[in-house]
Amino acid sequence: xxxxxxxxxxxxxxxxxxxxxxxxxxxxxxxxxxxxxxxxxxxxxxxxxxxxxxxxxxxxxxxxxxxxxxxxxxxxxxxxxxxxxxxxxxxxxxxxxxxxxxxxxxxxxxxxxxxxxxxxxxxxxxxxxxxxxxxxxxxxxxxxxxxxxxxxxxxxxxxxxxxxxxxxxxxxxxxxxxxxxxxxxxxxxxxxxxxxxxxxxxxxxxxxxxxxxxxxxxxxxxxxxxxxxxxxxxxxxxxxxxxxxxxxxxxxxxxxxxxxxxxx
Amino acid sequence: xxxxxxxxxxxxxxxxxxxxxxxxxxxxxxxxxxxxxxxxxxxxxxxxxxxxxxxxxxxxxxxxxxxxxxxxxxxxxxxxxxxxxxxxxxxxxxxxxxxxxxxxxxxxxxxxxxxxxxxxxxxxxxxxxxxxxxxxxxxxxxxxxxxxxxxxxxxxxxxxxxxxxxxxxxxxxxxxxxxxxxxxxxxxxxxxxxxxxxxxxxxxxxxxxxxxxxxxxxxxxxxxxxxxxxxxxxxxxxxxxxxxxxxxxxxxxxxxxxxxxxxxxxxxxxxxxxxxxxxxxxxxxxx
Amino acid sequence: xxxxxxxxxxxxxxxxxxxxxxxxxxxxxxxxxxxxxxxxxxxxxxxxxxxxxxxxxxxxxxxxxxxxxxxxxxxxxxxxxxxxxxxxxxxxxxxxxxxxxxxxxxxxxxxxxxxxxxxxxxxxxxxxxxxxxxxxxxxxxxxxxxxxxxxxxxxxxxxxxxxxxxxxxxxxxxxxxxxxxxxxxxxxxxxxxxxxxxxxxxxxxxxxxxxxxxxxxxxxxxxxxxxxxxxxxxxxxxxxxxxxxxxxxxxxxxxxxxxxxxxxxxxxxxxxxxxxxxxxxxxxxxxxxxxxxxxxxxxxxxxxxxxxxxxxxxxxxxxxxxxxxxxxxxxxxxxxxxxxxxxxxxxxxxxxxxxxxxxxxxxxxxxxxxxxxxxxxxxxxxxxxxxxxxxxxxxxxxxxxxxxxxxxxxxxxxx
Numbered sequence: 001x002x003x004x005x006x007x008x009x010x011x012x013x014x015x016x017x018x019x020x021x022x023x024x025x026x027x028x029x030x031x032x033x034x035x036x037x038x039x040x041x042x043x044x045x046x047x048x049x050x051x052x053x054x055x056x057x058x059x060x061x062x063x064x065x066x067x068x069x070x071x072x073x074x075x076x077x078x079x080x081x082x083x084x085x086x087x088x089x090x091x092x093x094x095x096x097x098x099x100x101x102x103x104x105x106x107x108x109x110x111x112x113x114x115x116x117x118x119x120x121x122x123x124x125x126x127x128x129x130x131x132x133x134x135x136x137x138x139x140x141x142x143x144x145x146x147x148x149x150x151x152x153x154x155x156x157x158x159x160x161x162x163x164x165x166x167x168x169x170x171x172x173x174x175x176x177x178x179x180x181x182x183x184x185x186x187x188x189x190x191x192x193x194x195x196x197x198x199x200x201x202x203x204x205x206x207x208x209x210x211x212x213x214x215x216x217x218x219x220x221x222x223x224x225x226x227x228x229x230x231x232x233x234x235x236x237x238x239x240x241x242x243x244x245x246x247x248x249x250x251x252x253x254x255x256x257x258x259x260x261x262x263x264x
Numbered sequence: 265x266x267x268x269x270x271x272x273x274x275x276x277x278x279x280x281x282x283x284x285x286x287x288x289x290x291x292x293x294x295x296x297x298x299x300x301x302x303x304x305x306x307x308x309x310x311x312x313x314x315x316x317x318x319x320x321x322x323x324x325x326x327x328x329x330x331x332x333x334x335x336x337x338x339x340x341x342x343x344x345x346x347x348x349x350x351x352x353x354x355x356x357x358x359x360x361x362x363x364x365x366x367x368x369x370x371x372x373x374x375x376x377x378x379x380x381x382x383x384x385x386x387x388x389x390x391x392x393x394x395x396x397x398x399x400x401x402x403x404x405x406x407x408x409x410x411x412x413x414x415x416x417x418x419x420x421x422x423x424x425x426x427x428x429x430x431x432x433x434x435x436x437x438x439x440x441x442x443x444x445x446x447x448x449x450x451x452x453x454x455x456x457x458x459x460x461x462x463x464x465x466x467x468x469x470x471x472x473x474x475x476x477x478x479x480x481x482x483x484x485x486x487x488x489x490x491x492x493x494x495x496x497x498x499x500x501x502x503x504x505x506x507x508x509x510x511x512x513x514x515x516x517x518x519x520x521x522x523x524x525x526x527x528x529x530x531x532x533x534x535x536x537x538x539x540x541x542x543x544x545x546x547x548x549x550x551x
Numbered sequence: 552x553x554x555x556x557x558x559x560x561x562x563x564x565x566x567x568x569x570x571x572x573x574x575x576x577x578x579x580x581x582x583x584x585x586x587x588x589x590x591x592x593x594x595x596x597x598x599x600x601x602x603x604x605x606x607x608x609x610x611x612x613x614x615x616x617x618x619x620x621x622x623x624x625x626x627x628x629x630x631x632x633x634x635x636x637x638x639x640x641x642x643x644x645x646x647x648x649x650x651x652x653x654x655x656x657x658x659x660x661x662x663x664x665x666x667x668x669x670x671x672x673x674x675x676x677x678x679x680x681x682x683x684x685x686x687x688x689x690x691x692x693x694x695x696x697x698x699x700x701x702x703x704x705x706x707x708x709x710x711x712x713x714x715x716x717x718x719x720x721x722x723x724x725x726x727x728x729x730x731x732x733x734x735x736x737x738x739x740x741x742x743x744x745x746x747x748x749x750x751x752x753x754x755x756x757x758x759x760x761x762x763x764x765x766x767x768x769x770x771x772x773x774x775x776x777x778x779x780x781x782x783x784x785x786x787x788x789x790x791x792x793x794x795x796x797x798x799x800x801x802x803x804x805x806x807x808x809x810x811x812x813x814x815x816x817x818x819x820x821x822x823x824x825x826x827x828x829x830x831x832x833x834x835x836x837x838x839x840x841x842x843x844x845x846x847x848x849x850x851x852x853x854x855x856x857x858x859x860x861x862x863x864x865x866x867x868x869x870x871x872x873x874x875x876x877x878x879x880x881x882x883x884x885x886x887x888x889x890x891x892x893x894x895x896x897x898x899x900x901x902x903x904x905x906x907x908x909x910x911x912x913x914x915x916x917x918x919x920x921x922x923x924x925x926x927x928x929x930x931x932x933x934x935x936x937x938x939x940x941x942x943x944x945x946x947x948x949x950x951x952x953x954x955x956x957x958x959x960x961x962x963x964x965x966x
Contacts, residue, residue, distance in 0.1 A: 009354070009358050012350055012353065012354040012358065013354060013358065015350050015351070015354070016350070016351050016354045016355065016366065019347065019351050019370070019427075020366075020369050020370060022424075023370065023372075023373045023424070023427065024372065024373050025388065026373070026376075026381045026382075026384030026385050026388060027372075027373045027376050027381065027384070029384050029387060029388055030376060030380060030381070030384045033387075044387065044390070044393070044822065045394070046394070061649070062651055083280075084280050084281035084284055085281060087277040087278065087280060087281055088277065088278045088281040088282070090277060091273070091274035091275075091277035091278045092274075092278075094274070095273065095274040097271075097274045097275070099275075099278075100274070103278055103282065106282075106285055106289070106290070109289075110285065110289055112477065112478070112481055112533065113289075113481075113526070114481055114482060114484075114485030114502075114525065114526065114529060115482065115485070116485045116486075116487065116502050116505060116506070116522070116525070117293075117296075117485065117522050117523075117525060117526045118289070118292075120296060120505060120506075120509055120518065120519070120522045121292035121293050121295065121296040121522070122288065122292045123509060123666075124292060124295045124296040124298075124299045124515065124519055125288070125291060125292040125295045125296075126666060127299075127515065127592055127666050127669075128295045128298075128299065128591065128592050130593055130669060130670045131670055132666055132667045132669075132670030132671075132672035133666050133667055133672075134667070134672065140288055141288070143284065143288075144284060144285065144288040144289055147281050147284060147285060148285075151281065176273075204377075205377050205378060207377075207378070207379050207488065208487070208488070211506070211510070212509065212510070215663060215664070215666060215667045215672075215674070216653075216663060216664060216667065216674045216675045216676070217675070220377065221377050221378075221379045221380075224377065224379050224380055224383065225379055226653065226655075228383055228492070228815075231818065232383065236380070240376055240377065240380045243375070243376070243377070244375045244376050247375035248372065248375060251368065251375075255364065255368070298591075299592065302591065302592065304592070304594065305594075305950045305954065306594070306662075306665060306689065306693075307594055307595070307596045307689050307692045307693045307950065308594035308596060308950070309591070309592050309593050309594020309595075310591060310592040310594070311591055312591050325958075325962050326962070326965070326966075328966060329965070329966065390822065390824070410761075413809065413810065495809065495810045496803060496808070496810060496811055496964065496965075496966065497803075499965055499966060503965070504965050507961075507965055509662070510659055510662050510663065511656075511658045511659045511662055512658060512662065512957065512961060513658075513661065513662040513665060514957075515592065
């Protein structure tokens with residue numbers, strides 16, 4: 001790999017670090033202002049360091065409720081989209097069948113459609129059918145756009161599956177059902193899990209589609225959006241920091257576990 | 265399993281998810297199209313009349329915003345390529361064993377909700393905030409100077425929020441380049457610059473194209489960046505559509521604009537995919 | 552989070568598929584055409600309002616009981632954050648109130664709750680405060696508001712100013728009773744503007760380039776656009792609206808305007824983003840007290856706007872009986888006085904004025920000064936003469952008229 005290094009590797013390295021710093025800047029500001037000793041919602045200027053907001057995290061009932069709604073919807077999305085998406089991904093990866101092209105096209109369309117259009121069209125559906133808006137419609141929307149991401153991840157894994165293991169199981173008398181659950185599924189499980197994590201992350205952070213399908217229900221991103229007019233309380237910074245920390249922890253743990261084991 | 269059952273297996277598998285996508289992705293597009301051709305008002309209801317005049321009125325009223333959105337999206341995408349390429353290049357060729365770590369560091373900020381990140385930027389860039397305030401006090405900037413509310417702020421926000429979507433595909437493409445090809449070029453007396461220009465760059469292009477696909481569409485239809493960091497002179501079509509639905513309850517116009525936006529972007533994506541030849545993109549993906 | 556080492560994941564993320572056959576597939580949309588015509592949106596009301604049926608009140612309230620709790624949606628800056636009035640209410644009746652400041656502007660509020668109310672679904676609130684205007688009429692015409700049982704509002708009947716019963720937007724207070732009234736005028740920071748502001752024309756002054764704020768609400772914006780040209784909004788015509796729109800566009804194109812705001816204007820003028828802005832009367836006094844700013848509010852010479860924010864109970868409320876009790880509670884003289892002392896908006900209970908004077912006499916120092924000022928302020932207790940410079944929002948007879956008005960001003964805000 002060293003043969004085609006362009007001279008100036010040092011410049012590029014510095015540049016990369018600069019970009020990393022630029023990307024991290026607002027996150028650092030967010031974490032910092034979670035420690036701001038400010039009297040209330042006016043969290044704009046630095047007034048001193050304090051841990052008190054970490055103790056007063058759940059003081060704002062509607063913010064806490066919004067966080068719970070976000071978490072609940074994300075878990076449901078992860079499970080349902082995980083199941084539906086895995087099924088589609090497996091079918092696309094394992095079999096060749098007529099209509100696979102259409103399915104691939106629809107998956108591509110869901111992933112590349114502007115969120116705005118997806119959210120707006122869902123609103124028109126719910127308005128035309130008169131079903132109202134709320135937690136259920138939010139979940140429906142989240143599951144919808146997560147399915148394709150899960151399917152794509154699983155499909156990629158299934159495509160590279162080594163069939164010989166399955167064939168060996170069949171030779172030993174296992175029926176396809178047993179083969180799938182005892183052999184194939186454990187092998188693709190990491191990919192399924194990846195897809196589910198992706199669905200969870202997409203759901204908990206979603207703003208645009210949720211904005212159209214929520215009505216008066218509030219999720220964590222929606223609450224933040226609504227509160228910016230009056231002023232973001234420090235609790236938001238603290239929650240953001242904690243969610244960030246948990247996400248980082250999960251990522252670090254899962255990639256440490258994914259590292260190939262050294263030969264004994 | 266009998267042969268018949270095996271043939272049906274994939275269909276059973278895709279059925280639940282497929283139905284969900286049909287009901288909640290395809291059907292809504294139809295209801296949106298239908299609503300755009302309806303007339304009435306939010307109190308007494310809407311009726312389908314095939315009234316396509318709504319589209320004409322929508323284009324006349326909001327063509328500025330539509331064009332502006334496409335321009336902002338295009339500028340942001342170009343800037344994204346410029347900003348992301350060197351980073352992807354360095355990580356692919358210089359980071360060695362720490363590649364994953366650097367990619368992780370790059371993606372780290374995106375564990376924070378993007379609404380929160382964008383609002384953090386607004387806090388950093390406020391007129392009298394801790395960034396601009398001291399500079400103004402020191403006399404380096406005029407009192408009326410502001411970053412927020414300018415197109416630069418909005419495009420900056422777009423570049424910031426979509427950077428990973430450009431870095432990752434370019435990185436994947438660069439990472440797959442077979443070192444022997446570059447060696448061969450050098451053996452044939454190519455200078456490093458020529459090797460880059462004639463060998464590495466073309467091989468990286470599919471990654472760039474994939475990145476463009478993943479950033480241009482969301483960037484052009486974005487409304488959060490403009491709403492938080494912009495002003496009335498930077499209004500993008502996404503904000504107009506959102507306002508027509510969620511402020512004015514003007515469903516026909518809103519749906520017409522939404523449909524128009526989707527059509528414009530879809531046509532763009534189609535033309536783009538045809539122009540560059542889909543095999544290139546697939547080759548990178550399949551390897 | 553999937554491992555970035557995993558090529559499968561990266562592949563999955565970057566894969567895209569396309570081809571000619573797919574393009575042709577997408578063009579098979581003929582079946583879609585049939586589906587289009589089948590869609591429609593049911594409306595719940597008529598735009599020509601009809602008087603509610605005489606037994607509507609009895610029908611709505613039959614069998615409804617108190618539940619001991621209620622959810623109250625209101626605008627920001629309409630109550631002391633410590634919520635003393637609500638605490639007193641809970642102490643007196645045992646009913647707990649969940650108070651949420653979720654309403655920032657009328658149009659988005661209506662658009663947000665409309666799909667749920669049209670589907671007969673609860674919006675999560677039993678009591679809300681809505682301004683008289685376009686959306687108020689839409690609420691009434693759509694049948695989204697519960698008719699009030701005046702037999703359960705003794706304090707209102709006894710203490711409210713009589714004029715409110717004759718308001719054109721809700722004659723006889725069938726669906727709403729006032730929470731407070733307010734005045735839209737100009738707020739400015741004298742330290743930045745360096746001179747007193749007295750006229751609407753000052754909002755167009757190039758000396759304040761880039762530091763002027765206006766409301767994004769089309770009725771507020773349109774009113775000021777008309778008043779600065781000397782047009783009375785009450786008898787304005789579509790031509791007048793176009794002239795006003797042109798004047799507003801001038802303000803934007805010349806770069807004088809910084810931004811169109813909803814409730815968030817108060818933050819903007821507080822942090823210096825704007826120096827002079829369209830504003831709501833009470834907000835400024837509250838900001839000065841809570842943040843120590845020195846902002847001024849003035850009713851412009853050319854005129855200002857008078858509006859009323861009203862208590863309303865959505866028809867799908869789960870706890871309407873408790874909501875009604877809370878409404879009546881706010882009409883107790885001492886509670887009305889306490890509220891007015893904090894929010895500094897127009898008080899609908901005339902007897903509160905004397906109560907505030909009494910409170911001022913008992914207080915000392917700064918408290919006494921501010922209480923005395925509130926008791927005599929024309930912004931809290933206006934007299935006949937004060938009303939001469941104040942105008943209402945334009946009333947619309949038909950939905951078409953209203954849509955024309957909005958489509959004249961919306962492109963300015965959105966463009």
